[in-house]
Amino acid sequence: MSESNYxxxxxxxxxxxxxxxxxxxxxxxxxxxxxxxxxxxxxxxYGGQMLQEIYVHRDELDKAVLIVEEITSELKD
Incomplete structure (x- = not known):
């Protein structure tokens, strides 16, 4: 199995x-x-919930995770 860059x-x-x-x-x-x-x-x-997944390139992971954390923390407040 090859390793993905995403x-x-x-x-x-x-x-x-x-x-x-x-x-x-x-x-x-x-x-x-x-x-x-x-x-x-x-x-x-049939109803049910459609979920979506977001993938980013490994090189952009750190910046992308910060954005996700910022947005999700706003909703918890």
């Missing part, structure tokens, strides 16, 4: 993922978004 930094709903992606783009980090649904069924037909 690391998952966040899993969450569409709204949070879009917020994080927006802030990452402001500091010139291009992230990859992968969609996962919890049930394996189409959520448009």
């Amino acid at each position: 690391i998952k930094i966040y899993t969450g709903d569409f709204i949070m993922v879009q917020r994080i992606i927006s802030d990452l783009e402001k500091i010139d980090i291009s992230a990859i978004v992968k969609e996962e649904n919890q049930s394996g069924l189409d959520p448009k037909i």
Whole structure:
């Protein structure tokens, strides 16, 4: 198995993922978004929650994690 240069930094709903992606783009980090649904069924037909995962390149990991921590800590307050 080959090692990927991309690391998952966040899993969450569409709204949070879009917020994080927006802030990452402001500091010139291009992230990859992968969609996962919890049930394996189409959520448009069967309901359920669609989760998205954000991946960033290893070289940008430190800066990206700071953005995620900042956004998630704002929601806890």
